Amino acid sequence: MNHINIPIPAVGFCPPVYVCHRARLPFVPDGNLDKPFWENAPFTDEFLDIEGSHMPLPRFVTRAKMLWDDENLYVGAILDGDEIWGHVNRRDDVIFQDNDFEIFIDPDSDTWQYYEFEMNVLNTVWDLFLPVPYRDGGSGLHGYDIHGLETAVSVDGAINSPESENKKWSVEVKIPFAALTECLKERRTPKDGEYYRMNFSRVQWKVDISDRAYQKRTDETGKVLPEDNWVWAPTGVINIHYPELWAFVFFSCDGRPDVSYTIPEDEYRKWELRKLYYAEKILYDTKGHYTSDLKELTDLLGQYAPNEKNASVRDLPYRIETTTHSFELSCPSSEEGYELVVYSTSKAEKVPRR
Numbered sequence: 304m305n306h307i308n309i310p311i312p313a314v315g316f317c318p319p320v321y322v323c324h325r326a327r328l329p330f331v332p333d334g335n336l337d338k339p340f341w342e343n344a345p346f347t348d349e350f351l352d353i354e355g356s357h358m359p360l361p362r363f364v365t366r367a368k369m370l371w372d373d374e375n376l377y378v379g380a381i382l383d384g385d386e387i388w389g390h391v392n393r394r395d396d397v398i399f400q401d402n403d404f405e406i407f408i409d410p411d412s413d414t415w416q417y418y419e420f421e422m423n424v425l426n427t428v429w430d431l432f433l434p435v436p437y438r439d440g441g442s443g444l445h446g447y448d449i450h451g452l453e454t455a456v457s458v459d460g461a462i463n464s465p466e467s468e469n470k471k472w473s474v475e476v477k478i479p480f481a482a483l484t485e486c487l488k489e490r491r492t493p494k495d496g497e498y499y500r501m502n503f504s505r506v507q508w509k510v511d512i513s514d515r516a517y518q519k520r521t522d523e524t525g526k527v528l529p530e531d532n533w534v535w536a537p538t539g540v541i542n543i544h545y546p547e548l549w550a551f552v553f554f555s556c557d558g559r560p561d562v563s564y565t566i567p568e569d570e571y572r573k574w575e576l577r578k579l580y581y582a583e584k585i586l587y588d589t590k591g592h593y594t595s596d597l598k599e600l601t602d603l604l605g606q607y608a609p610n611e612k613n614a615s616v617r618d619l620p621y622r623i624e625t626t627t628h629s630f631e632l633s634c635p636s637s638e639e640g641y642e643l644v645v646y647s648t649s650k651a652e653k654v655p656r657r
Contacts, residue, residue: 307589310540310581311585311604311608311609312548313354314356314548314612315610315612315613318548320553321552323553324343326377327340330477332453334472334473335457335473343370346368347366349365353532356537361531362384365381365383365503367380368380378406378475384469384470385468386517387464388517389401389423389425395428395445398429402505402508404421404423405419405505406420406421406502407502407503407504408478410493412498414547415649415650416432417500418432418433420449420476422456422474422476425462430447430452438544449478451481451482453475453476460472465512495556497553497554498552499552500549500551502535535550539609547573551564551566551570573643576645578613579623583630586603597621601615621634629647636653641656642656
């Protein structure tokens with residue numbers, strides 16, 4: 304069988320929804336979340352395996368929380384567990400060679416032009432910008448830096464010391480909106496009720512203790528075992544770079560703890576187009592061409608989708624246009640006079656109806 308480069312996720316479209324409240328106090332980063340600054344910020348649900356809730360629960364609990372103001376987005380996270388270690392100490396090195404905490408941000412929910420941030424327990428950071436997802440031929444811009452970034456780490460235990468009473472480590476991150484809005488049309492801070500698409504990830508390596516130090520566990524051939532990937536919003540594949548499945552973070556100016564938001568209808572319709580996008584990519588991988596035949600695409604969904612949730616599409620008036628090397632999928636928006644489009648490059652947008 305031909306290799307499928309962009310597999311259909313093993314999860315349906317049910318991203319977490321988080322209400323990000325306004326920060327009420329000045330931010331003084333020390334890595335500690337047990338302080339007044341974070342009191343009105345709810346925790347996310349506990350992280351799950353990246354492939355979904357059908358996988359075993361992570362060995363350690365991870366939760367995060369967020370706040371915002373006119374200038375900055377604030378993220379805090381607590382990473383439980385007694386395996387606290389790190390070695391990467393140079394900025395923009397590959398942080399996930401250590402256990403790490405990662406942040407992903409797509410400000411306009413189009414799956415393009417998004418941001419990745421990683422840090423380890425040594426407070427070493429790696430920030431990069433992705434114009435296009437890796438799956439669609441993109442690459443990260445490693446020269447990108449978050450200007451005004453502030454980070455801090457707090458450790459309940461000791462670093463690189465297995466004999467210590469290690470319990471957890473926690474992080475705080477301040478990201479200026481000015482570093483996240485350069486590619487937006489209006490280049491502005493979010494307004495009340497608007498949302499970003501975001502995800503958090505925790506990389507955790509399996510380790511053994513040898514000579515009073517942590518050593519990555521290996522198989523019988525001496526090869527290091529794969530890392531665990533625990534995330535807030537599972538993507539259904541071992542690949543965090545499926546922004547269409549990241550969580551919805553709504554920015555609220557309402558200080559009530561019970562304020563709530565729902566995912567817009569257009570995002571559900573975009574997901575239906577996204578399933579057809581997966582099918583087009585599978586068709587190209589297996590047959591070498593794209594198709595404008597909706598039935599051919601839905602037959603592929605039935606054949607390749609890991610579960611029934613993604614094995615079909617809703618009954619919508621789809622339009623499918625193809626060329627030798629590209630395709631364009633569209634359906635009506637829930638907003639009168641507009642349509643939703645997903646391109647072969649994976650970018651999604653709402654445009655005036657043609």
